[in-house]
Amino acid sequence: MNKIIDKVALIHIKNNCVLSTLSQSKNKLYFPGGKRENNESDIECLKREILEELNVHILENTVKFFGSFEAQADGHEPGVLVRMLCYFSDFSGTLKASNEVESFEWIKYEDRYRTSAVDILILEELKKQHLID
Template sequence: MEDRVTNPPTTKVIETANWILRDGDKILSVRSHGRDRFYLPGGKVDPGETARDAIIREVAEELGVTLLDDSIRKIGTFAGRGHNQPDGAIVRMTCFSADYRGTLAPAHEIAELRWLNQRERDLMAPMGQKITAALFDI
């Protein structure tokens, strides 16, 4: 009889850094070209990069503004099933608040930015809905 070792399927975890910018009862959200849902600004953390470095880079690339280094504060890390991710990949989102310098404008892969209020959360991807629900309850 042959011994066989089976390995359970490995769940892919995608590390992201995301910016939470509120204006009263609204939160800044972005929609990428070809996507149907809004996301919190930010993106994947590159190998060898910290989440803090990633959020600075991603916000500059996506929205053309500079986060003010001394104002960057970690809000928390949230994890859940990613929207449009293959095989049930988990997205682990490290979220930051920060002040910025410059004028917000969609750039590169961003087609649109929008300030969404609590009643418009359904326009966001599921993880954005989960995070903003927690934030609006604060």
């Protein structure tokens, strides 16, 4: 049986680019977010993770489900999958990398090979819907 890592991610688009993060000791970009704790809802997880990683507050009334994506988990043995539940959202505050996040940047579709397998799927869908360049 495949093991599935359950994650929630923020998809935030500005100027046809999407927000991505670089974690300490990692060489790939990842969409901000993470694993849920203690039976959190998707939104609770998203709010906590984004505050921890980027020091901004998710505006709950702007949260909109984008999709669920599944792929081989980065850095795990074959057959371990990650399932990312992705949400669009606005936030308040000024982005500031914190906790395990070293930096953040705005990426385009052409940057997809710098990301994880599941993020590539998400970037492909964003491109298909003409949401990013």
